[in-house]
Amino acid sequence: MGQVAFDTLQASEELETSGISREQARAISLVVRKSHEVADVATKADIAEVNRNIADVRKDMEHRFEKTDAQIADVRKDLSAEISDVRKDMEHRFDKNYAQMLARFEKTDAQISLVRKDMEALTNGLLIKLSRVIVITIGIVSTIATLIIKFS
Structure with a gap:
């Protein structure tokens, strides 16, 4: 910051x-000079410069x-797109797994149906054989x- 000019010779002569x-x-002029040297007084130009610096910092x-x-x-846009992609992928995987699970259930149901038919056929065969055994018995x-009765 700029300092105020003080002419000690002129002040001494006036005194x-x-x-x-x-x-x-x-002595008086030296004391006044020292007080001016120690005091760091801001001028209007200094304040204007600080204000310009503050304005520049604000703009920055x-x-x-x-x-x-x-x-x-x-980042939000990218993240939203990635989340959307993950959702689509998860839906696709879910649908695929669901379809596989349904196919397995259908296969299992078909196998159970075949086992029931085999069991029914075996049961019928056993009933026929048991009926023969009963008739023979x-x-x-x-x-x-x-x-x-004849020999008694």
């Missing part, structure tokens, strides 16, 4: 002309925020009973 001794005038930040917002929008028992 002398107003009636202060040369040593006192010189706005630009960066806009860029970041655009990047976030792109009844025939044998009646023959034995007839013989017992």
